[in-house]
Amino acid sequence: MEITNVMPEDLPEILRIENLGFTAEEAGTEEQYRDRINKLSDTFLVARVDEKVVGFIVGPATKEAYVEDWMYEKTPNNLATGGHQIVFTIAVDPKYRGNSIGSKLLGALEKNARIAKRESISLTSLERNVPFYLKNGFENEGVADSEHADEVWYNLVKKLDGNL
Template sequence: MSWKSENMELRVITAKGIAVKIRNFEMPDIRRVMEIEEQSFLDGDAELYLELYEEWREGFLVAEKEDRVIGFVVMVLPPEGEGRVFALAVDSRYRGEGVGRTLLKAAFSVLRKIKIGYVLLEVRVSNVVAQRLYKSMGFVEIGFVPFYYKDGEGAIVMRKVL
């Protein structure tokens, strides 16, 4: 699927008062993305992230603080016409400062711009922090997939109308 390329660059003060820049992922960011990913115990690897970037560049955003990447969100566009959050993570030193929420808001604005009507995601049953964030942003639980993750944990499927 190819969409007209449109670069994002937003300077935002998060609700918790930290100044971040939200912009599109660029290749040299992969090292920081993988460092954050490893702290966050997500299931991705660099090859997969770069493949998703090639597939839909506008769907991969990073948050930067003082020229350092401190978080990222990766979305995919399945053929069914919805958006899907593939991964979201914030450097553990910067969690709880509103960066995750800011990344999601920026991601949803990208989806709205191309007239996507709703967004789906999967979240680990044990990840109550992320579930709280998603619920506070209007996501509702719509299903459960047992053994979804490599380590056998199940996933709650959540959906939000944009």
Template sequence: MSVREIKISDTENLVHLIRQVEEESDYMLMEAGERQITAEQQRTRIETMKNSENSTVFVVEKDHKLIGYLFAIGGTARRTKHSVYIVIGILKDYRGQGIGTKLFKRLEEWAREKSLHRLELTVVIRNEPGVALYKKMGFEIEGTKKDSLFISGEFVDEYYMAKLL
């Protein structure tokens, strides 16, 4: 199993992986089938991120198959360039096996190399494994977004979490 920065040649596999993660998870922003991104749109997004000083995508590959990803989306204004917003997804069959920890360790190495200062994310409060992972990796709860998402017919809260480097 390897954690690495994404390559342009991973584009189609990443599109498939994101859709599969969204089908398997109750806590992603988009519901199963909602995302309509094409491989070409995703390729453009990856190219843009790879050309950015403060954005990237890490993927986890096992047996030549992508099984997880972490997007680090850097701020674009001068006042937010020190900060990245994180989106992570891991296939259901591979959760709880240390993959998230490996992704966050690689993210932190990269962020320090880039002299970034703030890592941030949001997480549904009832996503206990996610909250536990983020706390384990040094993230702290900064606040609560009340009724932030509408999932399965009800409003749910999210934590706003961050880690300062």
């Protein structure tokens, strides 16, 4: 498996994986993903097996410490350094789950975040996925102030101490 930055031609596979892992209300649209590829290419990573996209992680580096609903509609530009690494989405093709791809994507994003001197990585998660993030060093900071897809989301945060 190889983890690389996203390329525009990855869009069809990204959308396929997104729609396998999320409900229509939760999933990002083609337009949103085009915008994310354009604006977030340095914080949009894909996992490839035999050159095929099997998973991805994406989100902006912002001054905001938590994911905010408006960010899904208007992708923020990345801060060059500092701030917080937000994760909009982490998704793995169901055929490849159970191979630590999600954890490896989180690790690669964390490495990049540390190099860019981010203070934390944060995301929102449905309750059923919270144990995965806890296993990967995140802390559950409680229910998020989010109405995304009319579901209950939890703020998960991993503080970064600046060490590589």
